[in-house]
Amino acid sequence: xxxxxxxxxxxxxxxxxxxxxxxxxxxxxxxxxxxxxxxxxxxxxxxxxxxxxxxxxxxxxxxxxxxxxxxxxxxxxxxxxxxxxxxxxxxxxxxxxxxxxxxxxxxxxxxxxxxxxxxxxxxxxxxxxxxxxxxxxxxxxxxx
Numbered sequence: 001x002x003x004x005x006x007x008x009x010x011x012x013x014x015x016x017x018x019x020x021x022x023x024x025x026x027x028x029x030x031x032x033x034x035x036x037x038x039x040x041x042x043x044x045x046x047x048x049x050x051x052x053x054x055x056x057x058x059x060x061x062x063x064x065x066x067x068x069x070x071x072x073x074x075x076x077x078x079x080x081x082x083x084x085x086x087x088x089x090x091x092x093x094x095x096x097x098x099x100x101x102x103x104x105x106x107x108x109x110x111x112x113x114x115x116x117x118x119x120x121x122x123x124x125x126x127x128x129x130x131x132x133x134x135x136x137x138x139x140x141x142x143x144x
Contacts, residue, residue, distance in 0.1 A: 016099035038082040045072030
């Protein structure tokens with residue numbers, strides 16, 4: 001168990017984010033298991049660019065510890081929900097790795113999964129359309 005707490009095995013997260021808004025998202029994910037046949041969750045770090053004063057985009061991030069562990073600028077969570085009807089629903093969230101007001105609705109952090117795929121280099125649903133014709137993507141402003 002102790003091996004899980006090495007900096008080489010973590011993605012450092014802002015404590016305020018971890019204990020508030022991110023915690024709310026994790027609780028929400030757990031609650032989805034009550035109403036869905038299956039819930040698949042993939043979580044990870046992102047290192048997203050930010051526009052600087054010179055008008056150019058840069059990826060900048062803090063490093064910590066003697067081994068200079070990179071602190072992500074953001075975190076993502078991709079949810080694939082298999083409804084009792086067989087319909088597949090996709091929800092993807094990105095939150096900054098900084099204090100976030102926990103009163104902000106989770107829907108404000110919904111993003112297209114393609115943006116996470118581009119930023120992370122991961123493909124979450126490359127073959128899902130071959131298996132189902134009932135994929136429903138939930139994005140900000142969608143009705144679920």
